[in-house]
Amino acid sequence: MTNRRMVLARRPSGMVDETTTRLEDGPVPEAGPGEALIAVRFLSIDPTIRTWMDDAPGYLPPIELGDTVRGGGVGEVVRSNSDRYAVGDLVVGMTGWQDYVIADEGSAAMQVIPPGIDPPLVLSVLGVTGMTAYFGMIDVGRVTEGDTVVVSGAAGATGCVAGQIARIRGADKVVGIAGTPQKCAWIVDELGFDAAVNYRSDDVAKSLRALCPGGIDLYYDNVGGEILDICLAQMALRGRIVMCGAISVYNETTRPPGPRNIFNLIVKRARMEGFLVLDYLDRFPEAQIEMVGWLAEGRVKHAEHIVDGLEHAPEALNLLFTGGNTGKVIVKL
């Protein structure tokens, strides 16, 4: 029995490539007292992983060269020296990109998943991704009845849920920005967005002006860059910009120019606020209960893009930046 670990071999300049990571074989770790051995089954592929690969200060330290790539996942308990973990239990936590990991009963890092929940859901709508959409839209964005809402990265894992939550909370209009006709059709026809803008083929500024003639009350930003700048210029009075992520810039080798229209925040008395879902960990249960209800009622729909094999995790990460996915990217081990 060996443990394959995908380690960071070289810090990427731009997109992750074949020199960025390296698969290493090592011994399967031993579960000590109060610990369990977890066989990793699914990896959650998130844009933030790319930011951890840079040698730059962030909300978590960079991944060290030679260390296993950091990331969330779902695993199965295969050995246990702890009453907290029974063999066969599924757990969710920071597994890292590897076959096996140790869970420690004294830490909150690895949580048992209640039976009956489809494991990928725990990584998408019921996990960090869905929670990001929930707290970003409701807590930071304070979405309100009648709002005109624009979501970028709208066919991505977080964006698609964020738009649906805006709809549920009474937004008057929900516009999604995505990168292919198929994605645009999916968010409108399947998820109930009012309209979609294809940023690769449409004039985004012109389309948004036509779709949001009274301006944008709430812009949920997953991409940063030029689309953020366009939305800044079209904010309504007392508009809010929820800064969730900036996937358009994570792979830039030089720091791109900032938004030129920032001064419009003054003219429109608008607010721009960043957040990290990690700050909401203690409120996950309330949000998960609400989300389970919405899923049961069919009011929140979701999609998973499954990639097979640990060896393909780096390519799976790139999908987030090339727009190759619809919904949540998950690597199945």
Place this chain on the structure above:
Amino acid sequence: MTNRRMVLARRPSGMVDETTTRLEDGPVPEAGPGEALIAVRFLSIDPTIRTWMDDAPGYLPPIELGDTVRGGGVGEVVRSNSDRYAVGDLVVGMTGWQDYVIADEGSAAMQVIPPGIDPPLVLSVLGVTGMTAYFGMIDVGRVTEGDTVVVSGAAGATGCVAGQIARIRGADKVVGIAGTPQKCAWIVDELGFDAAVNYRSDDVAKSLRALCPGGIDLYYDNVGGEILDICLAQMALRGRIVMCGAISVYNETTRPPGPRNIFNLIVKRARMEGFLVLDYLDRFPEAQIEMVGWLAEGRVKHAEHIVDGLEHAPEALNLLFTGGNTGKVIVKL
């Protein structure tokens, strides 16, 4: 008797120059029923006037070519057909850059100043400038005991009051950014700022890192541009940026690049919010009462930079952008 009006002759490209405005002689307006004739005594010179000269959308329409330059001021009632205005009363309101203006008792635009108040004070600490500092620091910035506060344009009319309010409200450290050794000495020695950074001679990023080792909790931004970007990079967790103005960019002929460090708002879960003091008009009395108390106790100090003569109003406006003033710029007619 003639009324001299300073009209907008040509939209400026960059700084206001001799072609931007033109002095025109015309008849003194007649006060109709319910109206009073006001002889303008003092003009409030504010950065926002420069933004109204551009043909660009803003929170107020641009000044039309040929129209009197818009601006606040203090005047004296010289004729009256209204019980609201007695001859000899001083009034404050949007006088425009001219010798005479009509006050209409049916409008809130021109308010009688209570006796005993020095007229320039009504344009500085007790007027729009002081109110901007007050609501920006307290309401938008939510300055809190223990905060590390940085104020740019700190020797300007708004900045100098904003920093003093932060001190009064219990900020742990108040750092001002200004452009001459004299201004830096004034805000520290006279106004009680803890430290000053001279943006013309100091390395601002390095100085702020040394002065604010735990990061900036509240940045009160009067200047935009590069200093905003530097502060963005140095925000503390849950920091707040109050966007009050952007004097570094109002005279730019092309829209300058935005702040590259905007992504740090996510990492630091920070908030950036614009505001306009006009939204707080109904709360001016509460703030003015508090400010009068602080003035009486000597806890808020102020300075006025008086320029003589309507014909010099355009040069007075330029002082705000060249840094030629300390405190409030007022034109005395």
